[in-house]
Amino acid sequence: MKTADIAKRYLDYFEKNGHTIVPSASLVSDDPSIMFTIAGMVPFIPYLTGVVPAPYPSAADLQKCIRTNDIEEVGKTARHGTFFQMMGNWSFGDYFKEGAIGYAWELLTTSEADGGLGFDEKDLWVTVYEDDDEAEHLWQKVAGLPKSRIQRLGREDNYWTTGQPGPAGPCSEIYVDRGPRYGRDGGPAADDNRFLEIWNLVFMQYAIDNVRSKTEFDVVGDLPKKNIDTGMGLERVAFIKQGVENMYETDQVRPVLDRASEISGKKYGADAGDDVRFRVIADHVRSSLMLLSDGVTPSNEGRGYILRRLMRRTVRSMRLLGVEEATFPELFATSRDAMKAGYPELETDWDRISAYAIAEEETFLRTLSSGSTILDTAVSKAKDARKTTLAGDQAFLLHDTYGFPIDLTMEIAEEAGLGVDREAFDGLMREQKQRAKEDAKARKRAIADVGVYREFRAKGETLFTGYSDLETESSVLGVIVNGAPVQKAVQGEIAEVILAETALYAESGGQVADKGTIVGPGYELEVLDVQRPVPGLISHTVEVTRGEVGVGVAATTVVDAVNRRAAQQAHSATHLVHAALRDTLGKGATQAGSLNRAGYLRFDFSWGQALSDATKSEIEEIANNAVRDNLEVTTQVLSLDEAKAAGAMALFGEKYGETVRMVDIGGPWSRELCGGTHVSTSSEIGIISLIGESSVGASNRRVEALVGQDAFRELTRERALVAELTGALKTPKDQLAARIAELTANLKAAEKRIAQFEAQVLQQRVPELVATAARAGRVTLVAAGVGSVGSADDVRSLVMQVRERLGSEPAVVALAGEANGRPVVVIATNEAARGAGAKAGALVRTASTVLGGGGGGKDDLAQGGGQDASAIPAALDAVRTAVEAL
Structure with missing residues (x-):
């Protein structure tokens, strides 16, 4: 049974039984405390905890997950995989234990011919929580399981919590017996390798508090609404139904393993160490593919670092298999073909995904080359030091x-x-x-614990009126200070205020939050930030500047109109720049992030090389032509499928519900899903002036622009600067660049002549410095100050020339000068002096200490410096004393 077929049977079964089928959430988690969706229940946490009312009584889904805690174990066991898929069915106060057990048993044991998964009843075992008599009874009643195949386990194995105070409950896990060749008999409690867990049913029925550890907490009562949270690992079911040994050998993963085997010329199954490498490659390529498809890009921090690590472990594993050339074009394409039946976006977005993968591999192959050079140097030094x-x-x-x-x-x-x-x-x-x-x-x-927002969110979604209004009358639903609800906040305090309606825009989609005020009877609040801490709820962080604000009082939100207008200009300009980029570079230039604030936009897009000046000018011209054409800006609210069918771009990093807001600027030329605020016509933007273009990763570029009045002011400043230069240089504006280039060339030539003259002057000092040589202990010593010099290189050159003149007898040269107001000292020794114990590095450190600084180098030549140029005579005396003591 193919993996995609298992998933389809699961979803079809629960849809037939009245569940709403929910599409997978992104691998990029909405929860700011975790980077990825690490479990199937993560997207449902707001509903399970009651913070957000569930939009349906029951649901089922196939959720993409990434878990990297055990990355080092990937490939070594049958269970550890980075990317995996969880099939789940959920009840939010609808059915409970009996329903969950009945659904699970029926789906598992119904024959394949009748749409089920076709497990043999005699191979299924169950565990329940040690005190859950009800669950044990229901398994016997509903499934007809004999008591001998129901085992009771403790909190460590069969109790679910979030690790925080809140909802919790006992679990019941379903295991399949893989047979005697996988281990000893006796059920899951005896051998969880032979008896493999495939489904976990969580009966969320209690509230807990005083959580001390995973197993130590206090059950403080029943939940007002009991929920069901279940999860069945798709990969586990797949490798059992496909009769293979592990998840790496299933139809969605094995093709990459086989392709790596073909490329390397090594056979899977021939060597245990190589087998681990093959499995790492198969897992990590698929995981990287799915992360890239959800908009994660390789970087040195956060999610991007995890992706980079997966990709680099893949390259390393291929290297250990004897392959040093690039392989990602083939491996990623193989994974795409294995996964596209379940995730068609892998094919439609292939150009972008493959560009990132190929660029990252090329970068790391260069890193391996440069790293090898650095390592070779370190190894050489270690060996030299014995x-x-x-x-x-x-x-x-x-x-x-x-x-x-x-x-x-x-x-x-x-x-x-x-x-x-x-x-x-x-x-x-x-x-x-x-x-x-x-x-x-x-x-x-x-x-703050999102549970603090539960009672406010239960009153309904915050109504945002700011698309049409800059002022809205409302009432205060709640006040939060230091993470806890309070009845009021007084002058000088920072608080969160929850309102029923607001005209203030909450930060999202790259657009920063509105500035403004909230006013009411006897009080005024300065708005510091506006956010959506949980879906559907808007929270205003404010400073109470006058009076006090309490729960239930009237409130009017007042948007800073000037700031809002400038932010709208910037956001609409971002859409135009995006469209201009795609017009110029092609559809591969897709958005990878943005920031819009009053008068400024920053736009990141997928592209592998710097833009030429001509290309930047073309993009700027296209965007400003769209401004000139006074294109109408329209918005529609429609279903996600309708919007996509109309050609609207769904941007990475954004989360969309069943209904979306589509923004058109000039029709289909610029059509994006966007919740931000915009101008009415493109001419309201004013001017778009590109001020920068740079790299933000191996395959990402960034353009920055000023918009509207800010762009005009910048252009005015530049015009004034040009006028000042033309006046100072007495050169017409159109000849200014050539005149500056001419002056720059003349300056460089003059600097070169000056450097040559200074070198001649320094060389003329060599005889006089040699003449100062005097005996110091066992060596001849030259220790002198050379006054002001252009740089430390001048002193170094003098030192080496003087050493050359002193011949083969033991000699030390120590010269010090002042470069750019700071002292510099350079010391050289010849071979005979080093044989007598004179080490330039040690002597420089002696001098540098007196100068108030530090230095070092090799035994034959070393350099140092400090802070106090007046201490140069004392530093040279210290060197003389050290040489005499040899």
């Missing part, structure tokens, strides 16, 4: 800064006869992970 191990901090630097895998570092070091201080490396990795954990905890603490 060390047997490479320092852990060097290995960590290669890993953390250059993305160079530790196993590759160990491999190359081993080939050179060195070990790696793995203990020190692992210690640095632990410190880094701990910092990451603390950062994640800090981010969690910084976000």
Whole structure:
């Protein structure tokens, strides 16, 4: 049974049984405390916790998930996969234990011919929570399971919580017996390798508090509404139904494994170590493909870092299989073909996805090359110093800064006869992970428990009136101070205010929040920020500037009209720039992020190379032509499918509901799904002036522009600057660039002549410096100040020439000068002096300490400096004393 067929049977069954079929949410989680959708229940958390009223009594879905906690275990077991798909059915106060058990049993045991999954009843076992007599009774009653195949387990295995105070409840898990060749008999409690969990039913019925650990908490009562949260792993069911050993061998994953085998010339199943590498490749390519399809792009932080790590582990695994050339064009295309039946967007968006994948592989192959050079140098230094191990901090630097895998570092070091201080490396990795954990905890603490919004959201969605109105009368539904609801906030306090209606725009879609005020009887609030902490609810962060604001009082939101108008200009201009980019570069130039604020726009788009000046001018001209043409800006609210059918662009990083708002500027030329505020006609934008274009990643570019009055002011400043230059240089405007180029060339030539003259002057000083040579202990010493110099290079040149003149007898040259107001000292030794114990690096450190700075170098030549130029004579005296003491 194909993986896609299993998913279809699941969804068809629950749709037939009255469930609303919900499309998968993005892998990019809405929850700011987690980067990815790590479990099937994540998109439903607002409904399960009651913060947001559920829009349907029951639902079913196939949810895409990414989990990277066990990334090092991928490929080693049958269970660990980075990307996986969870089939779930959900009840929000509709059916409970008996219904959930009945649905699960019927679907699992109904024959394939009748649309079920066709599991043999005798192979199915169940676990229930140790105190859940009701669940055990229902399994016997509904499914006819004998008591011998129902096992009771404790909180560690069969109790679900969020880890926080709130909803919780016992679980019941369904296992399939894979047979005696996979382990011993005795049910899941005896062997969870032979008995494999395929479905978990969570009976969310209690409220808990005082959570001390996963198993230590207090049950404080029943939930007012009992929910069902179930999850069945699609990959697990697939490898059982397909009769293969693990998820890597199923129809959606195995093709990549086979293609990697063909490319490498190595056979899967022939070597245990290679088999792990093949499975890592198959998993990571599919996971990277799905992340790219949801708009994640490779970077050095956050989600992008996880994606980059997956892709680089793939390259590393192919290298260990003997393949050093690029393979992503073939591997990713293979994964696309295996997955597109369930995710057709992989094919329609293939150009963008493949561009990122190919660019990232090319970048990492270059990194491997440069990292190898850095590592070779480190290995060489370690061997010269007669060390047997490479320092852990060097290995960590290669890993953390250059993305160079530790196993590759160990491999190359081993080939050179060195070990790696793995203990020190692992210690640095632990410190880094701990910092990451603390950062994640800090981010969690910084976000108020969304449960605080539950009672406000229960009163309905906040009505946004700002598309048509800049002032709206409403009433205060709630006041929150320091994360807790209060009855009022007084002058000077920072608070969150929840209103029934608002004209103030909440930050979203790249557009920053409105500025403005909220006023009411006896009080005034300055609006600092406007956000949507949970779906459907708008929260205003305010400072109470006058009086006090309390729950239930009247409130009027007043938008800063000037700021709003400028923000609208910028947002509409962003749409025009996007359309102009696609007009000029093609459909591959799709949005990867944006920021719109009053007078300014920033637009990131997928593109692999810098734009030429001519291209930037063309984009700017097309966008401004659209402004000149006074195109009508219209909006429609319609279903997502209708909008897509009309050609509207659904942008990555955005979340869309069943109904969407489509913004047209001049008809289909610019048609996007957008919840932002816009001008009525394009001419209201005024001017769009591109001020920058830069790289923001291997395959992303960024353009920045000023809009409207801000663009006009910038152009005025530039005009004034040009006028000033033409006057100062007495050159017509159209000849200004040539005149500046001529002056620049003349300046460079003059600087070159000056440098040559200074070099001649310095060279003339060599004889006089040689003449100052005097005996100091066992060596001849030249220690002198050379006054003001152009740079440290001048002093270095003098030192080396003087050393050359002193011949082969033991000699040390120490010269110090002042460059750009700061002292610099350079010391050189010849071979005979080094044999007598004179080391330039040690002597420079002696001098630099006196100068109030530091320095270093090799035994034959070293350089240092400091802060106090007046200490140069004392520094040279210190060098003389050190040489005499040899």
